Amino acid sequence: MPPFPAAPDKQALEEGTTFAPRFDANGLVTCVTTDATTGELLMVAHMNADALARSIETGEAWYWSRSRGELWHKGATSGQVQTIVEMRVDCDQDALWLKVQVAGDGGCCHTGRRSCFYRMQPLREQADAPLRFV
Amino acid sequence: MPPFPAAPDKQALEEGTTFAPRFDANGLVTCVTTDATTGELLMVAHMNADALARSIETGEAWYWSRSRGELWHKGATSGQVQTIVEMRVDCDQDALWLKVQVAGDGGCCHTGRRSCFYRMQPLREQADAPLRFV
Numbered sequence A, B: 001m002p003p004f005p006a007a008p009d010k011q012a013l014e015e016g017t018t019f020a021p022r023f024d025a026n027g028l029v030t031c032v033t034t035d036a037t038t039g040e041l042l043m044v045a046h047m048n049a050d051a052l053a054r055s056i057e058t059g060e061a062w063y064w065s066r067s068r069g070e071l072w073h074k075g076a077t078s079g080q081v082q083t084i085v086e087m088r089v090d091c092d093q094d095a096l097w098l099k100v101q102v103a104g105d106g107g108c109c110h111t112g113r114r115s116c117f118y119r120m121q122p123l124r125e126q127a128d129a130p131l132r133f134v
Helices: A010-015 A049-058 B010-015 B049-058
Strands: A029-035 A041-047 A062-065 A070-073 A082-089 A095-102 A119-121 B029-035 B041-047 B062-065 B070-073 B082-089 B095-102 B119-121
Touching (some): A029 B041, A041 A049, A041 A062, A049 A062, A049 A070, A049 A082, B041 B062, B041 B095, B049 B062, B049 B070, B049 B082
Parallel strands (some): A029 A095, B029 B095
Antiparallel strands (some): A029 A041, A082 A095, A082 B119, B029 B041, B062 B070
16 A cells, blocks of 8 residues: 555644554554454554554554564464454544454463453552552 | 652563553653543543652543643543543553543543544555545
């Protein structure tokens, strides 16, 4: 697919119908991935332009692994391929939302859990309590 | 509250009960905010250490506005205050998930919409179609 365009102005960025993702200084956009069936937040990751183009073209989630410094077809080794049911973009086009169906054992996190968000931070008067696994 | 500690190692970061958020080079962590009732993704924003400490202490969402370069008590002017029902952290502690109840008119996005994610990017053979408002 052709390179992603830049939006001409704020009005076009926020109210237009042109997809003009704003990559940061490292060439990345933030991507929030939820389970299309349960709505659960599974992971937060990043895409560069190549990963984003592949995700759109194939309908499967590709990311940019910042820790490994390489393109990452999620599930290529684990079988936990994410089929994208819907892709959304936010108002200023620097964040994406993927609703996915997870193949394989249905997991997502490299620790073996279904979601990466398996710990809760207590609030207010419990603020100093340790993280709770939930 | 005291400064946030650094995790001593990867094992503690991922499997420990110490909250050790990993701020990026700009001193920020990514924060995903969903509606505690509907599960809808409302917004993606950022917190610095001060915003995070205030959020934990008050139970209301404080962010760091990158565009304005200032601490941001969400809803202070709009009335759309976000009461945090639950705060979670991901495996490598560089992303947070807030489940919130929104006060005021229940909105979130500065464009007047409930969620910032009001446009859909078509996939696969429809990839070149314009964004759809949904």
